[in-house]
Amino acid sequence: MRVLLIGMDSETEETVLLSLRLRWPDVQPLVTSEAETGLSLLEQESPDMVILQPRSSEMSLSKVIQEIRGFSDVALVVLAEKGDEKEEIKALELGADDYVRSPFSFGGLLARLVAVHRRCQGTGFPQSLEPPIQYGSLLINPATYEAFMDGNPLALTATEYRLLYLLVKNKGGVVPHGMIAQPIWGDRVDSGPLIKKYIQRLRQKLGDDSQNPQWIANVQGIGYKFIGPSAPAESVGGPIVSTNGHH
Numbered sequence: 001m002r003v004l005l006i007g008m009d010s011e012t013e014e015t016v017l018l019s020l021r022l023r024w025p026d027v028q029p030l031v032t033s034e035a036e037t038g039l040s041l042l043e044q045e046s047p048d049m050v051i052l053q054p055r056s057s058e059m060s061l062s063k064v065i066q067e068i069r070g071f072s073d074v075a076l077v078v079l080a081e082k083g084d085e086k087e088e089i090k091a092l093e094l095g096a097d098d099y100v101r102s103p104f105s106f107g108g109l110l111a112r113l114v115a116v117h118r119r120c121q122g123t124g125f126p127q128s129l130e131p132p133i134q135y136g137s138l139l140i141n142p143a144t145y146e147a148f149m150d151g152n153p154l155a156l157t158a159t160e161y162r163l164l165y166l167l168v169k170n171k172g173g174v175v176p177h178g179m180i181a182q183p184i185w186g187d188r189v190d191s192g193p194l195i196k197k198y199i200q201r202l203r204q205k206l207g208d209d210s211q212n213p214q215w216i217a218n219v220q221g222i223g224y225k226f227i228g229p230s231a232p233a234e235s236v237g238g239p240i241v242s243t244n245g246h247h
Helices: 010-023 035-045 061-069 085-094 106-120 158-169 177-185 192-206
Strands: 002-006 028-032 049-052 075-080 098-101 133-135 138-141 146-149 216-219 223-226
Touching: 002 010, 002 035, 010 028, 010 106, 028 035, 035 049, 035 061, 049 061, 049 106, 061 075, 061 085, 075 085, 075 106, 085 098, 085 192, 098 106, 133 158, 138 158, 146 158, 158 177, 158 192, 158 223, 177 192, 177 223, 192 216
Parallel strands: 002 028, 002 049, 049 075, 075 098
Antiparallel strands: 133 138, 138 146, 216 223
């Protein structure tokens, strides 16, 4: 387990490292106080998790998250000294996997880190032996956590993939807002804006139109449902090729 710590004061760093070692005794920490250095370390070292404390004035929290999500789907946790709900929603919307406000205990922080690690490892989602799922030109390969449109890989983040998979597996049925939000964001924030934002991103990447949906339909006040073609296509239309991009 390799964890990159960015921008922390010494006291917070000590708390975080103790929490990590309670669960992962062999954890290998990478530590930097500078956001730019952290981004370079992330690209070079490919850690399993990034824990970010937005203290540096060199780069805003939003900018750091955007930079990270520009090339990585690493598990990302924000530790906020003086966070508020608006900042929390913005951080999660931009791609953070969790936002933890100070003060926090060893046990409380550890529980959040374990939950993020579990979610980002795909626990509770498709198993590797599950066959590919195809509806028309859309194909999802659970074995590699990838999705393709017309044979081309879709650049989905881990959260976008999980949302798409959830909708596809419930094709024709409505997936309520609560069923979408709970596994990803829990009860800590108003998840409504987040769900809407991720649905918009999925539609954009699928080439869908909210006014005349072909893939994802809104059920007013309840949730969303995957409509897609009426029946799966008979062939994949080419081999599935693994990519090193987002999934």
